[in-house]
Amino acid sequence: MSVNQTEYLNDYKRQLDTNVIKAIEELQAPESLKEAMKYSLTAGGKRIRPLFLFAAIHAYGKDPQVGMATACALEMIHTYSLIHDDLPSMDDDDLRRGRPTNHKVFGEALAILAGDGLLTYSFELIANDARLTDSDKIWLIQLLAKNAGPEGMVGGQVADIEAENKEPTIQELEFIHQHKTGKLLSFSVLAGAKIGGANEAELEMFAEFSHHLGLAFQISDDILDVIGDENIIGKPVGSDDGKSKSTYPALLTLDGAKKQLAYHIDKAKKALNQTKQNPALLLELTDLIAVRDS
Amino acid sequence: MSVNQTEYLNDYKRQLDTNVIKAIEELQAPESLKEAMKYSLTAGGKRIRPLFLFAAIHAYGKDPQVGMATACALEMIHTYSLIHDDLPSMDDDDLRRGRPTNHKVFGEALAILAGDGLLTYSFELIANDARLTDSDKIWLIQLLAKNAGPEGMVGGQVADIEAENKEPTIQELEFIHQHKTGKLLSFSVLAGAKIGGANEAELEMFAEFSHHLGLAFQISDDILDVIGDENIIGKPVGSDDGKSKSTYPALLTLDGAKKQLAYHIDKAKKALNQTKQNPALLLELTDLIAVRDS
Numbered sequence: 001m002s003v004n005q006t007e008y009l010n011d012y013k014r015q016l017d018t019n020v021i022k023a024i025e026e027l028q029a030p031e032s033l034k035e036a037m038k039y040s041l042t043a044g045g046k047r048i049r050p051l052f053l054f055a056a057i058h059a060y061g062k063d064p065q066v067g068m069a070t071a072c073a074l075e076m077i078h079t080y081s082l083i084h085d086d087l088p089s090m091d092d093d094d095l096r097r098g099r100p101t102n103h104k105v106f107g108e109a110l111a112i113l114a115g116d117g118l119l120t121y122s123f124e125l126i127a128n129d130a131r132l133t134d135s136d137k138i139w140l141i142q143l144l145a146k147n148a149g150p151e152g153m154v155g156g157q158v159a160d161i162e163a164e165n166k167e168p169t170i171q172e173l174e175f176i177h178q179h180k181t182g183k184l185l186s187f188s189v190l191a192g193a194k195i196g197g198a199n200e201a202e203l204e205m206f207a208e209f210s211h212h213l214g215l216a217f218q219i220s221d222d223i224l225d226v227i228g229d230e231n232i233i234g235k236p237v238g239s240d241d242g243k244s245k246s247t248y249p250a251l252l253t254l255d256g257a258k259k260q261l262a263y264h265i266d267k268a269k270k271a272l273n274q275t276k277q278n279p280a281l282l283l284e285l286t287d288l289i290a291v292r293d294s
Numbered sequence: 295m296s297v298n299q300t301e302y303l304n305d306y307k308r309q310l311d312t313n314v315i316k317a318i319e320e321l322q323a324p325e326s327l328k329e330a331m332k333y334s335l336t337a338g339g340k341r342i343r344p345l346f347l348f349a350a351i352h353a354y355g356k357d358p359q360v361g362m363a364t365a366c367a368l369e370m371i372h373t374y375s376l377i378h379d380d381l382p383s384m385d386d387d388d389l390r391r392g393r394p395t396n397h398k399v400f401g402e403a404l405a406i407l408a409g410d411g412l413l414t415y416s417f418e419l420i421a422n423d424a425r426l427t428d429s430d431k432i433w434l435i436q437l438l439a440k441n442a443g444p445e446g447m448v449g450g451q452v453a454d455i456e457a458e459n460k461e462p463t464i465q466e467l468e469f470i471h472q473h474k475t476g477k478l479l480s481f482s483v484l485a486g487a488k489i490g491g492a493n494e495a496e497l498e499m500f501a502e503f504s505h506h507l508g509l510a511f512q513i514s515d516d517i518l519d520v521i522g523d524e525n526i527i528g529k530p531v532g533s534d535d536g537k538s539k540s541t542y543p544a545l546l547t548l549d550g551a552k553k554q555l556a557y558h559i560d561k562a563k564k565a566l567n568q569t570k571q572n573p574a575l576l577l578e579l580t581d582l583i584a585v586r587d588s
Binding site: 027028029030032033034037080084087089090107108109110112113115116117119120121123124127128134135137138141142145146148149150151154155157158159161162 | 321322323324326327328331374378381383384401402403404406407409410411413414415417418421422428429431432435436439440442443444445448449451452453455456
């Protein structure tokens with residue numbers, strides 16, 4: 001990535017960091033709840049989803065600032081899903097990005113409620129956004145709820161739990177990942193394109209792009225889990241494997257998984273290159289997924 | 295209540311029962327998740343919140359059908375809150391309305407996800423509603439998220455947990471109830487009035503009405519918990535008391551709580567009687583709160 005592009009994205013990441021915490025601090029809510037919500041929002045996430053949203057708005061030559069509230073909502077929903085996934089009855093994780101998980105610090109009850117609060121507040125943030133039209137807000141809320149709810153992320157998490165201690169097929173594994181991580185990533189791209197002003201045909205192209213992007217993201221995550229350095233990714237290497245969760249390297253070998261990753265990155269870029277807009281930042285972010293080290 | 299009014303409300307209750315389940319069955323989601331969501335939605339709830347919503351629309355002479363999607367969303371959010379409140383790390387309840395709680399049947403992980411799914415889907419239902427204007431939908435989503443989220447119901451549940459094993463003042467108890475149950479009940483009334491076409495002044499009157507209604511509802515709940523019949527309310531009588539949760543009868547004596555209930559019912563009706571609309575059904579429902587036996 002060019003120095004300018006890196007600087008540009010870092011600037012938006014910093015603005016997101018500031019705004020998402022400001023949104024929590026403005027709440028008239030019990031301090032303990034706000035602390036629990038902020039704790040996980042400041043856990044050093046890479047803000048991949050907000051960055052894809054900003055990059056898609058940028059592709060249309062619009063000011064990415066217009067997407068700030070939606071980006072904060074997106075990061076809140078992502079964060080709620082991590083808090084709930086880490087719970088003892090789910091993945092039972094003690095560490096996330098090298099820090100104790102939310103329930104380890106605040107207890108299970110407050111962790112569940114912090115997740116519930118982040119999820120609920122995210123819809124309020126979009127509904128309250130004075131920079132978007134009512135029509136765009138409804139479009140965004142429809143897609144966000146669909147992609148984060150029973151037909152999306154929540155459904156994927158259920159499928160993931162049900163696949164434990166089984167050996168899913170590659171199709172079943174793709175279903176899990178398309179829902180558990182793909183749908184929210186897809187929302188990032190489509191929301192940015194919609195806010196940028198994309199028409200139906202362009203939204204379809206972005207849907208194709210984000211389909212492959214989501215799979216690439218999950219495969220690179222699985223590969224990282226096999227070859228990554230525990231200090232970098234902040235959780236025990238191979239921890240998913242230890243709980244008999246199927247991964248791409250386990251199903252396809254490490255080499256096969258790398259080939260699959262390259263395939264989806266290539267497909268994603270081909271879709272992107274059909275656009276008449278400026279896909280530079282989106283292409284750069286896509287390359288980051290292919291070579292990420294955490 | 296007159297026979298006609300009872301029949302009218304029962305008819306809407308039946309329509310709600312049908313529509314809320316239909317909404318789940320339409321989902322392209324894992325069957326286990328849909329079963330868990332339906333289980334708690336069909337647990338024999340009295341549908342108090344949807345009925346207040348329908349009654350408020352009726353006050354404006356409009357067809358209550360127009361509020362069906364919002365009523366389903368409301369019942370889903372209420373149901374999600376019960377599922378999460380019953381979890382072992384929260385109130386740890388094994389029974390709800392005489393049936394095993396959601397996590398007792400489906401396990402904790404699926405119970406948490408069923409709650410997450412209901413919460414998320416509720417916003418999609420409103421956003422997708424073809425019978426409301428975009429402007430009304432945004433208004434409804436703003437208020438629902440605010441009243442169900444950190445500044446509303448979720449905040450109230452946090453305050454409730456923090457008050458355990460302490461002796462809260464009557465003010466602290468009112469804060470808990472206004473947030474934990476009052477805010478969602480308030481949404482029912484205000485959403486119905488808004489859908490009916492209420493102006494700002496009328497919405498303020500309905501806010502005053504629902505403030506007292508919410509407190510009356512909680513006080514009657516606490517009274518019922520002391521004097522109720524276990525078979526009727528479906529949970530062990532005095533179960534809240536056993537966990538050192540403060541209740542109105544505990545703080546004010548049973549007699550004092552009954553007086554407080556009568557006070558709030560009276561205030562609620564006085565607010566209602568200011569309206570130029572037809573408050574008959576709302577008045578009848580308010581009386582039901584005062585004398586309910588479950």
